[in-house]
Amino acid sequence: MPQNPDAMTNVEIAEVFERIANLMEIKGELVFKVRAYQRAAESLRDLPEEAAALDARGELPNVPGIGKAITEKIQELLSTGKLEFLNRLEEEVPPSLLDLLRVSGVGPKKVALFWKELGLLTLADLETAAKAGKIATLPGMGAKTETNILAGIAGLAARGSRMSLGKAFTAGQRWLTWLREFPGVQRAEAAGSLRRFKETVGDLDLVVACADSPALMAAFTSHPGVVRVLGQGENKSSIELHDGLRIQLWSQPPESFGALWMYATGSKDHNVRLRELAQRRKLSLSERGLTDETGNLLRYPSEEEVYAALGLDWVPPELREDRGEVDAALNHRLPRLIETNDLRAELHSHSTWSDGLLSIEDMALAAFQRGHKVLAVTDHSSYLGITRGMKPEDLPRQRAEIEEVRKRLGDRILILHGAEVDIRADGVLDYPDEALAQLDIVIASLHASLRQPREQITARLLNAIRNPHVDIIAHPTGRLLLDRAGADLDWQAVFQAVQENGTALEINAAPQRLDTDDIHARHAVSLGIPITINTDAHSAADLDQAFYGVSVARRAGLEKDAVINTWEPERITAWLKSR
DNA sequence: GCCGTTTTCGGCCCGACTGTTTTCAGTCG
Numbered sequence: 001m002p003q004n005p006d007a008m009t010n011v012e013i014a015e016v017f018e019r020i021a022n023l024m025e026i027k028g029e030l031v032f033k034v035r036a037y038q039r040a041a042e043s044l045r046d047l048p049e050e051a052a053a054l055d056a057r058g059e060l061p062n063v064p065g066i067g068k069a070i071t072e073k074i075q076e077l078l079s080t081g082k083l084e085f086l087n088r089l090e091e092e093v094p095p096s097l098l099d100l101l102r103v104s105g106v107g108p109k110k111v112a113l114f115w116k117e118l119g120l121l122t123l124a125d126l127e128t129a130a131k132a133g134k135i136a137t138l139p140g141m142g143a144k145t146e147t148n149i150l151a152g153i154a155g156l157a158a159r160g161s162r163m164s165l166g167k168a169f170t171a172g173q174r175w176l177t178w179l180r181e182f183p184g185v186q187r188a189e190a191a192g193s194l195r196r197f198k199e200t201v202g203d204l205d206l207v208v209a210c211a212d213s214p215a216l217m218a219a220f221t222s223h224p225g226v227v228r229v230l231g232q233g234e235n236k237s238s239i240e241l242h243d244g245l246r247i248q249l250w251s252q253p254p255e256s257f258g259a260l261w262m263y264a265t266g267s268k269d270h271n272v273r274l275r276e277l278a279q280r281r282k283l284s285l286s287e288r289g290l291t292d293e294t295g296n297l298l299r300y301p302s303e304e305e306v307y308a309a310l311g312l313d314w315v316p317p318e319l320r321e322d323r324g325e326v327d328a329a330l331n332h333r334l335p336r337l338i339e340t341n342d343l344r345a346e347l348h349s350h351s352t353w354s355d356g357l358l359s360i361e362d363m364a365l366a367a368f369q370r371g372h373k374v375l376a377v378t379d380h381s382s383y384l385g386i387t388r389g390m391k392p393e394d395l396p397r398q399r400a401e402i403e404e405v406r407k408r409l410g411d412r413i414l415i416l417h418g419a420e421v422d423i424r425a426d427g428v429l430d431y432p433d434e435a436l437a438q439l440d441i442v443i444a445s446l447h448a449s450l451r452q453p454r455e456q457i458t459a460r461l462l463n464a465i466r467n468p469h470v471d472i473i474a475h476p477t478g479r480l481l482l483d484r485a486g487a488d489l490d491w492q493a494v495f496q497a498v499q500e501n502g503t504a505l506e507i508n509a510a511p512q513r514l515d516t517d518d519i520h521a522r523h524a525v526s527l528g529i530p531i532t533i534n535t536d537a538h539s540a541a542d543l544d545q546a547f548y549g550v551s552v553a554r555r556a557g558l559e560k561d562a563v564i565n566t567w568e569p570e571r572i573t574a575w576l577k578s579r
Numbered sequence: 580g581c582c583g584t585t586t587t588c589g590g591c592c593c594g595a596c597t598g599t600t601t602t603c604a605g606t607c608g
Contacts, residue, residue: 035580035581036591065582107607110606142600145598233595
């Protein structure tokens with residue numbers, strides 16, 4: 001069945017449903033209806049295939065959270081790009097009100113009140129009304145509400161939306177060190193999306209087991225870096241720092257730490273699933289523990305004990321996204337996820353031959369020191385001037401140097417001579433086949449002209465995949481998180497081509513890339529496509545970022561054997577030769 | 580609006596904190 005190449009993507013459709021949910025909430029619709037649209041949006045974001053493809057096979061209603069009504073709305077969006085239901089909703093509820101929801105402390109109920117009682121429509125209206133003291137005249141509101149709203153509006157601009165996983169990780173480590181040194185803190189850990197290794201992180205969520213919680217919370221909220229205290233209680237406090245970073249800190253006594261850590265780790269949807277499961281067992285799950293029918297609170301120091309009390313295996317945080325992991329834990333069918341120390345090879349690295357910082361020998365030693373048995377040196381081709389890439393005629397001299405280093409390092413590490421070859425804007429590879437044939441391993445990647453239309457840029461990638469010398473497609477979309485959107489690929493076509501050609505897809509571990517993402521990596525492995533996790537190292541320190549890539553693989557549910565980098569050197573070379 | 584080892588109708592997670600209230604609604608995660 002022919003598909004409309006301009007059809008809306010899953011992400012775009014999800015955004016429509018999120019808009020509907022917010023508008024309906026302001027309108028005062030039943031919260032469960034609102035929740036249904038939110039769930040549908042989340043489901044769409046998790047889909048490895050475009051909704052258009054699923055719809056062509058009549059499979060949309062099989063997607064969790066998508067029923068008859070929402071299927072029809074998706075079909076209307078796919079065929080017309082518009083939705084009559086949304087148009088009518090926007091006539092009832094002015095869409096400019098959605099901006100007001102972004103102010104912290106302001107939710108749908110307050111927005112509805114501002115709109116209906118004071119006729120406010122925009123953020124500017126709200127600011128003017130707050131300054132004029134009109135907000136305090138509304139029922140249930142006072143002077144404090146007004147100052148909070150003004151502070152919230154002021155904070156909107158300063159407040160960065162989300163941060164990269166790398167920034168979150170570094171900040172998290174710093175705060176955990178501070179917490180662990182605080183008297184009475186027995187344990188301090190990261191939770192939230194940082195612990196689940198989501199590709200971007202909103203707020204930092206941290207948890208502690210602490211004997212003297214009030215003292216800790218007081219110290220936390222009066223830390224010198226704090227510009228605003230968003231909340232302070234005995235068990236929970238929230239602060240905003242000068243750079244816009246928000247941190248939430250939860251505390252429970254050590255005997256309840258397991259339930260607290262689970263709760264704060266989320267995801268929200270995973271928690272909801274667990275609470276439903278508890279309910280069916282006549283229990284109630286909260287961050288304090290399980291409460292039985294008689295009101296008796298059962299406390300658990302560790303997460304394992306809470307999961308066990310619900311009849312579940314412990315679920316690795318990276319899987320806690322309500323994508324079927326609860327059922328798997330119930331049936332003892334969770335995957336045995338890959339771990340960072342399973343890695344034996346780095347197959348994408350740069351040296352001073354292009355834009356790397358170290359010589360081939362120093363890179364090889366750095367990789368060896370990190371437990372690797374294989375290092376592929378894959379310097380850039382010359383298409384991108386900025387990388388000081390290599391001409392094909394440079395390759396024999398580089399090969400000679402690699403031979404020298406091999407002699408010096410002996411059997412400590414296997415060095416492969418490779419290249420990261422650019423796929424030019426016209427789809428032609430930067431090196432001729434004769435040059436590629438001389439290399440041990442060839443990576444092809446897109447770096448420029450990423451905004452080409454879907455058909456064009458997909459054709460470009462397919463051309464590289466079909467070249468028999470190309471072993472790996474690196475960071476397929478070329479995205480830079482929070483900075484640059486990736487190529488708008490036709491993933492179905494990409495999957496089919498790599499499947500036919502036995503090409504591997506890379507999960508690029510650089511925290512600003514994390515490309516291939518978890519959703520597509522999961523689907524690729526289900527199709528039998530080999531995955532490789534690489535740091536794209538330009539320095540020794542870059543090699544230490546492999547765990548970010550592993551976290552993507554773990555979120556994708558990957559086991560060790562699905563990832564080439566865990567294989568022994570003989571198996572890797574055999575795989576390369578077989579191609 | 581979705582969904583079914585209690586249900587095709589009647590449910591749909593739980594608690595902390597805040598600001599306004601004298602008992603609670605709204606927001607948040």
